[in-house]
Amino acid sequence: MKFGALVLGATGFAILSLLIDRSPDGVISLAWPDASFARFRFTALAVGIIVGAALAISGVLLQALLRNPLASPYILGVSNGAGLGVMFAMYLSYSMSGGELGIAGQTGPSIIGGLATLAIVYALGQRRGWLDPVSLVLIGVVVSTICGAGILFFQHMVPTGLRGQFTTWIMGHLPQGTPLSMLVVCGSITFIALIISMIMGKAMDAATLGDDEARSVGLAIGPLRVMLFGIAGLLAALTVALAGPIGFVGLISPHGARLILGPRHTMLVPGAALFGIMLVVGSYVGSRLIDVGAGQMPIGIFTALIGGPAFIWLLLSGRGQA
């Protein structure tokens, strides 16, 4: 029943994202798009579904394994690390050939940047050979800030005319021209990650005990952490390649799903994925409805406007305590 409500919510936003039409003079109506537009809207929707689900699953995995409800790919630096990889590649592409780097060309640098950042944070977050969740988050915040500075550095290095393109990417958007092959690859990876995460749901439940007690009930916490961190990093990096760094979805979606479905991870993983889809596609709908400044608003602004206050609420309500 509760799970059904999430399915209904995600489906509702998905349909709305296809039907909303804004005329050049700003009139908003609901209509099935012309064939020429439909393909673009379906592409943006598919990107939104993949990005929302992937960020949310990534957040669930990180929060479970770090035993820290404030953990997310954004806070651990994975998103900014992936972003730095993309930005560096975009800068190289511009300086060597003067051309733009396509979305497919962003995937490799994004994955390398995201996973390299996670590996650095993982290595520096250990104490006496054991992973320390608190150190990991603190190191993540610092590494994320450094990567953020790197992103700004490369943005500064390009001519003024190109900065607009870089800035749009940094704020997060759902591109309508993503190649189908990339959608299939990223969608498949996200779906496989969803299934693996659901299968590992019971193990994540046991991981909520301390490391000592988790081992004593039969959980091999070390290999589980490495595997699920790898999946979380890969998913977050994919989303950056697809849509740029989008904040707060990985943090808020697990909490939203927990409030509705409870803490057991086997149900929490798909529930959070649906919540993430609602958040990203809902933000996309919002961006289609509001047309201010230089046209359509980047969805990263919407997710930050929703996620920022939610983050503060988590801290103040005590739900954000480790």
Place this chain on the structure above:
Amino acid sequence: MSLVIENLSFAYGDVQALQDVSVEAAPGRLTTIIGPNASGKSTLLRCIIGRLKPTRGRVLLDGQASHQLKPRHLAQRVAYVAQRSVVSAAFSIREVVELGRYALPPDHHKVMEAIERLDLSDIATRPYAALSVGQQQRVMLARAVAQLDDEGILLLDEPTSAMDLKHQFDTMKLIQELVSEKVTVLMVLHDLSLAASQGQDAWLLNRGKLVASGIVDDVLDTNRLNDVFEVPFEWLVSKSGDRRLAAMTQQGPMG
């Protein structure tokens, strides 16, 4: 089930926590592990569950080195309750107790029985995080009881430190029942009076070394305790003939 510790040493970096400890747990008996702060008691339990890899020596569970055992196999033999337990998800009491069966076949009856034995039936659906520390200790003990099979080993690190007197009494009674069911219990205690009254055997640690082990009355020799704890101890005898170990202050016996 046998538990043998052979020449066990462990260091946290430069800090030597355990030095050349050799001792054997008597099966089906209650052994209390006592010693001053930082004497290596909790480290010893963490070595037994294989969480810490010894720098020298080994812990053998039925002849197999514990740190080489797969956690799944370890869970079939040993249950452990840490000094400070955490559960980072909003699980109910029943859900936490069920975690004890994570690597074992599901057993609803065993879970409910453990909840009942720890007097948690009335609050089984309440969130673990909303409980007092003493109640949380009972939940973690219930989790360990749900995990234990016959003739298993139960490791407890200060299991009653935050409990009120009634539940301390009830918990000790339960632990004695488990011992009578052939469970081997190793229990770290700071309260020497409790160790003296409840334990059958005792291991006394000081600065990472095993000072004495054996029958509890032999180990708790007052001269030895005076040396280790640097506090004078005396056995007090009541009119009914009951003996009680107490640290002595200028005002009289402590506690």
